[in-house]
Amino acid sequence: MNARSLWRTGLAATALASLTMVAAPASAQQGVSATEIKIGGFGAITGPIAFIGAASRDGMQLAVDQINANGGINGRKLRLIYEAGGTPAEFQAAARKLVEQDQVFAVMIGSGSTGAAAAADYLREKKIPTYALTVAVPKYYDPFAPNMFSGTVPHAKFLAESMFRITTSWGTPKNVALVVTRLAYHKSVADGLKPKIEAAKIQLSVVEEIDSGARDMTAPLVAIAKAKPDVVILAADAAEAGFIIKQAPEKGVRGVKWVLAGSAATDAFAPIVGKLGEGVRSEWFFPYYFGEDKVEMQKFEKAWKAAYTSPPPQRPNLYDMSAYNSMMMMAVALKRAGQTPTWDNVVTAFQSFRNVRASELGSWAADISSPESFGPKDIQGNDRMYQVELKNGKWVVRPGAEYVFDVGGGS
Amino acid sequence: MLIDFLFVLVGGLKFGAIYALGAIGLVVIHKATKTVNFAHGALIMLGAYVTFFLLELFKLPYWAVYVLAPTLVGAVSAFLEFAILRPIRRADMFIVIIATVFLAIALQEAVRLPYDVEMLAVAAVLEGDPLFLGDLIITQESMWIIAGAFLFAILGALLFAQAGLGRSMRAMAQNIRGAQLCGYSVDGVYVFAWFVGGGLAGLAGVFSAPSLGVSPELMVATIVPAFVAAVIGGFDSLRGAILGGLILGILENVAAAYISAGLKSAISFLILFAVLMIRPEGLFPEGRVRKV
Known part of the structure; x- marks a missing residue:
């Protein structure tokens, strides 16, 4: 090679290296290309908790579609890759696949507390921006890691305080009963509630654990009837809570106040209990409930129904709402991170949030959450x-x- | 206290009656075709969904649902025998059992796809004031389930044992080749047995819907106790299936109330293992075992 061709080759190599360096930041972080950003999500889409995972998927997809229809984020489209799971092992495997094989930029946890608890350590260790939609278990929050964010559903200790406030909302009761399912979510809330009840010097006369999915509530109700509490707290989903209240009168449980965990305040509850449910109180995660005559809520429900034209009953549900808002929050963080989103600058962008709403992306987005x-x-x-x-x-x-x-x- | 025990007893009888109805359909199919139908829970689930559709979407009265739901589920059951199980009838029994297991899963997911909801609910048949017997309270719904499910279970058993229709199934249960030589059609009897068994499952679904809710999880929630009830009764005994259901319902509630609520589900498996190990022919065997 003569000096002239050596010079040309060197110049070409330098130019290529310069181009690569210019282009590098745009594709330095996994999941980000010149045209799109891949967001991973996981949850159950079959099995008994499919109403959580499928709704989480649909709510996030609705947000992604709206964001893309309105120009995307800093010129890039968002793409949701949703992995199905059903057991803790499957949820953990789903998280690994999203990070290692699909090379997503960020992970959204749509599985509820059980899946989050299973995948938390891995995601914490990977330092990938992670956003939990509806997760209460302490294992997600502790030990603290700056990449692990949580949206609608807070740490169990705040849910426990919220339920305790409802328990005392009719006046301080003398005697309280607690029924809790074996789900991680409900157990962690119940664990937070017990010391609060004791500290308030309220008698906790019954603590009954039931199977998730139980329908015959004779045993806990006989115990409650014997204890004669003023308030019964049900850390359970809509079905279990509904059947406890439905079967209560024939087991001699009458005239008590009922307090429900937020996961029970769904449209599945009222048809089970009928008139017996009147006056039941529950914690709730949003300023609105479905069907309310509020502009933002109507905007969301209209968009959801337009996207999913033949929805099953009881949809959209709280998981659709949470997922929609959570994806909007992720999009705001990505937008704030600028043209070259990295894990570090997205975490920093999240940390800069002060009273952020979905409408920061545009007036087309529905502000359905706090x-x-x-x-x-x-x-x-x-x-x-x-x-x-x-x-x-x-x-x-x-x-x-x-x-x-x-x-x-x-946290 | 006696009143606590009476509450537990009534609760046990209510769910035990549903288990009995589920178990009897399982036994009818097994008696006539020697097939252990693990898709039976899925047929019960289907009955509950049909109940929901007929009541809530078509606004039919309950009496019509009690006629239509078992008929429709029986027809689906007969179709499954005709389309899926008949071609593998001569295969190893293991293959047939596996086929029913996967049929159950397929049916469960088939209803979940269009109706992916937490729980659907239907109103009870009777919603009037409860009956007060001293401190004991029995709702009209519980009375109807205990009496109605028990009555239909007995009627199902009588149909199999006494009526001419049941004779062919009993003949097939005794000896297939002999029944054929007597002029009974194997295909006809098999389809009929699946129709009757499926119809009883559909009926169990109608009774289950207000008490257990309508969801895909009803499949597992009913097949386990129906299977255990059938095993307690001896699997080929209709009378045994009815008593097995009632015994299981009561024992589940007694264990949950007096030992631990967490034992409620486990007790059915403990009973299953105990019966299989100590008295595999069940508590009420139909045939006689003779030591030779």
Whole structure:
């Protein structure tokens, strides 16, 4: 090779290297190309908790479609890759596949608490931006990691405080019964509730554990009837809570106040209990309930029904709502991260959130959730809980019953 | 306290009656075709879904649902025998059993696809004031389930044992070749047995819908107790299946109330193992075992 061709080759190599260096930041982080950003999600889409995972998928996909239809994020489209699972091992495998094989940029947990608990250590270790839609278990929040964010459903200790406030909303009871399923979500809430009840010097006369999916509630109800509590707290899903209340009168449980975990305040509950459900109170995660005559809620419901034209009954549900808002929060963080999103600058972008709403992306987005804020030591976006009461067979948000909690810079 | 025990007893009888109805359909199919139908829970689930559709979407009265749901589920059951199980009838019994297991899963997921909901609910047949017997309270729904499911279970057993239709199935149960030589059609009897068994499953679904809710999980929630009830009864005994269901319902509730609520599901497996190990012919065997 003569000097002239050596010079040309060197020049070409330098030019190529320069081009590569210019282009490098755009594709340096996995899951980001010049045209799209891959977001991973996982949850159950078959099996008994499919109403959580499938709704999480649909809510996030609705948000992704809206975002893409309105120009995407900084010129890139979002793409949701959703992995199915059903058991803790499957959820963990789904998280690994998304990160290692699909090479997603960020992970959204749509499985609820069980899947989050299973995948938390892996995602924490990988330092990939992770956002949990509806996760309460402490194992997700502790030990603290700056990449693990949480949206609608807060840490179990705040849910426990929220339920305790409902328990005392009729006045301080003397005697309380607690029925809890074996699901991680409900157990962690119940664990947070017990010391609060004891600290308030309220007698906790019954603590009954039931199987998730149980329908014959004779045993816990006989124990409750014997204890004669003023308030019965049900840390259970709609079906279990509904059948306890439905079967209560024939087991001699009458005249008690019922308090439900937020996961039970769904449209599945009212048809099970019928008139017996009137006055039942539950914690709730949003300022609105379905069918409310509120602009933002109507905007969301209209968009959801347009996207999923033949929905099954009881949809959209709270998981659709949470997923929609969570994907919007992820999109805001990506937008704030700029043209070259990296894991670090997206985490920093989340930490800059102060009362962020979906409409930061545009007026087309529906503000159905409370505004979210994070900080360097605060990974909990939502910091308020609401209460709903069943009136004439419909859940209604109780005015003035909002509970704003102080995350305190940590989880 | 006695009143606590009575509450437990009534609760046990209510769910035991549903188990009995589920078990009797399982036994009818097994008696006539020697097939252990693990898809029976899925047929019960289907009965509950048909109940929901007829009541809530078509707004039919309950009496019509009690006629239509068993008929429709019986027809689906007969079709499954005709289309899926008949071609593998001469295969190893293991293959037939596996086929029913996967049929169950396929039916369960088939209803989940269009109706992926947490739980569908239907109103009870009777919703009037409960009956007060001293401190004991029995709702009209419980009375109807205990009496109705028990009555239909007995009628199903009588149909099999006494009526001419049941004679062919009993003949097939005794000796297939002999029954053929007597002029009975194997295909006809098999389809009929699956229709009757499926119809009883559909009926169990109608009774289950208000008490257990309508969801794909009803498949597992009913096949396990129906299977255990059938094993307790001896698997080929209709009378045994009815008593097995009632015994299981009561024992589940007694264990949950007096030992631990967590034992409720486990007790059925403990009973299953105990019966299989100690008295595999069941508590009420139909045939006589003679030591030779």
